[in-house]
Amino acid sequence: MTNREKLTMAQALNRALRDAMAEDETVVVFGEDVGQLGGVFRITDGLTAEFGEQRCFDTPLAESGIVGVAVGMAMNGMRPVVEMQFDAFSYPAFEQVASHVAKMRNRTRGRVGLPMVIRIPYGGGIGGVEHHSDSSEAYFAHTPGLHVVVPSTVADAYGLLRAAIASPDPVVFFEPKKLYWSKEEVDVTQAVPPIGTAVVRRAGTDATLIAYGPAVPVALDAAAVAAQEGRSLAVVDVRSLVPFDDETVCQAVRATGRAVVVAEASGFASVASEIAARVTERCFHSLAAPVRRVSGLDIPYPPPKYEGFHLPTVDRILDAVDDLQWEEG
């Protein structure tokens, strides 16, 4: 294919914004430092220069205001894409998200939809100091009315962001910071994956790892190690937390009869817990062992020195797999 090129996830996200803005003049980008600087992660690099200050602009430093203004713009014919600079800095906007972004369509019986995207660089593993490494997806996934998406590959980062911008509904788009600099040869002209579909990243026959976002590469690493040890693990990338693709996930679990859910966020009342519950409800008769979760610890996100203890590791995943009540011999 002539269209293949090597991009980082950050570049793919930037390309998605640029292509969406070029195609649709109602797409506008704003947030903190997204203009001249191009965002602290450079995801909006060059957009102001290319499309002008009307289409990509810096705002005052106020997350609730940013999301609230985006609500108004979306009410009035625009497709705003806003950036929350870091996961934990999105919390001031939470009232706007929970009370308005998520509810406007329902409140107005479908008369006022909000086609808007809230981009949140999220997750740990980058040595960030306090408030720079949270996995906050459960707050949003728990709120009906939002779509919640987390890419784990460069190709999905492009495709899902295009799908999010094109969506008639608000999408909270989590970008795994740890994967911003991951590189992949991709063809961005390929079909965009629809929001709401999971994908099997690795086939396997003994057990199924279910992961999303930054946990996917860790799960794939674990599967590679397990293969060397003679155990065949499938890996499913959920990538769309809401809507959730029960079908693909359950099919992958039924095929192996064992499952481990892997996610960075603290496990209590988490997306990982929801997935474990859904899989148990739907696949009980196919399961040879209880569904296990390998998640972050139930602690405030630790300082960089300690994050290695907190985040799911290959060993912790393989230990959980070992616990899946294998028959002896």
Place this chain on the structure above:
Amino acid sequence: MTADPMRLLPSRAPVVLIDAQGEPRPHETYALPSDDELVAAYAGLVAARRLNDQASVLVRQGRLAVYPSSHGQEACQVAAARVLADDDWLFPTYRDTAAIVARGVDPVQALTLLRGDWHCGYDPYEHRVAPQATPLATQLPHAVGVALAARMRGESTVVLALCGDGATSEGDFHEALNFAAVLRAPVVFFVQNNQYAISVPLARQTAAPSLAHKGVGYGVPGEQVDGNDVAALLAVLGAAVERARSGEGPQLVEAHTYRVAAHTNADDAARYRADDEVKAWLARDPIIRLESYLTRRGALTPEKISAATEQADRLAEAMREGLSRDEAANPADLFAHVYASPTPQLDEQARMVADELEREAEV
């Protein structure tokens, strides 16, 4: 910043054009609206008062779940609607049903929220009236966004956003004013200072000299006005709207008024304020002073008064009639508009509820 900060300051005292005795008060900046405009506003006030009274009765009859009345604030309600053009937008709160109806929304549709039938009963695009906001001040950044989107398309739309005195303590009030100022959004922020946030008096809400002064910190000009003088409100809000329309940016207007009724029917105002205070404000009633002014000028004839009353009667009758009709709740509505197309999970839950109903019907 090069702007002269003194230009941001509100008048030393609230602008009054017709005082509580119905006497005209000449003002150096604002002119009295024409008699025709004031007669039309008078009819609006009578209708708004009637709407408030009728809605309160409907609560007692169990036909509305709750009604936060704007009794005493009708001049603010009517002026907010009258200063806007058709292409402008109004952003109301839960206490602004009278303003919504004055803007042209069907009263029964407007009361859908407070009846408990749905969260918003009207089409916000039809009269350019946003859904009533229940959380405080959260609608103000939306108003800024609507105004910015319109300006990007080169439209001359102005947005008038309502909030109360309590809402000025919320973060979104400050963020919205700041965004509007920095981005020069054509928004008029109109604060109805009715002296109470449920039970908490203004003195517990702010130490600022007035709420209008809060604009100074953002570079937004402030103005304060007698909120029971519809003439002053029309003049001040009208000037703010035209200023925003001409590209000069946002303005903050504070109306000094009074919430004559309790917060809602569920509130007991006797627990936190004295009767004397209420009585003093009743003497400043917005309808009485306008009626007295216009009658003395011969502009408001007995025929016009009875025409206004009859119009208000028809409004009240439409409310009673519309709210006596009760349509059964359709559970499918719960799932229809959460997303543009329902998720598989919602489809599953919709089937579950439909199945429950089917089995109930069979019993």
